[in-house]
Amino acid sequence: NAGVTQTPKFQVLKTGQSMTLQCAQDMNHEYMSWYRQDPGMGLRLIHYSVGAGITDQGEVPNGYNVSRSTTEDFPLRLLSAAPSQTSVYFCASSPPGTGLKDTQYFGPGTRLTVL
C-alpha cells in the first residue's frame, strides 16, 4: 500500500490563481480530511469527509472547496488564492470500524506559497 499520497509537494501561486491539491489513499479508508499547518498554530481542520459523496466544513473552510466522488480521492480546491493561504497542507485518512475511526494517517504534505 502506498498509504496517503499528496501532490504536488511544493507549489507557488500568484494571488487570484486557482489550483487543486490532490490527496489519495489506497487503504479503503472512509474518513478523509484536510488540515493546514501554520507556524505557532498547530493543525487546523479545513474540510472533512465521512465517505464518498459526503463532505463537511471544519474549523477554517473559507476559500476552499472539496468533493469526494470516490473513496480513494479527496481533492482540495483553492478558488482564488490569497497570501493568507500560504501554508503547509496535510491530508489525512482514517480506517472504518469502531475504535479505529479516530486513528488518522497523514500524507506527506504540500507546501504552498501564494505571492
Add this chain to the structure above:
Amino acid sequence: GENVEQHPSTLSVQEGDSAVIKCTYSDSASNYFPWYKQELGKRPQLIIDIRSNVGEKKDQRIAVTLNKTAKHFSLHITETQPEDSAVYFCAASSNTGNQFYFGTGTSLTVIP
C-alpha cells in the same frame, strides 16, 4: 467548538531525563485524545492515544494520562533520547468524533 491549549511551547531536557507536556480542552463531550510527533519537514505521526473511559495508557517510554474532571491530559516521556527531539501535538476530538482540534505544539529538544 473545542479549544485545546498546550504547554509549554518549548521544552529542553537532558538525555535520560523525563519530559512532560500538558494540554487542556474545553468541550466535556470530547472523548478521544491523540498525541502526534512531527519531525522537521515530516508529517505528523500518531505516537499514543487515550479514550475518555481510560485514565492512563502506557507504551514503553511513553505514557498519557487523562483527567476528565479537570479536562486536561498529559504526555510523559521517560528516559528521553536525542531521537525524541521533535514537535509534539495534542488533539481532542469533537463530540461527533468527526472533527479534531489540535494544540499549538511543543518543541522538545533532548540535549545529549
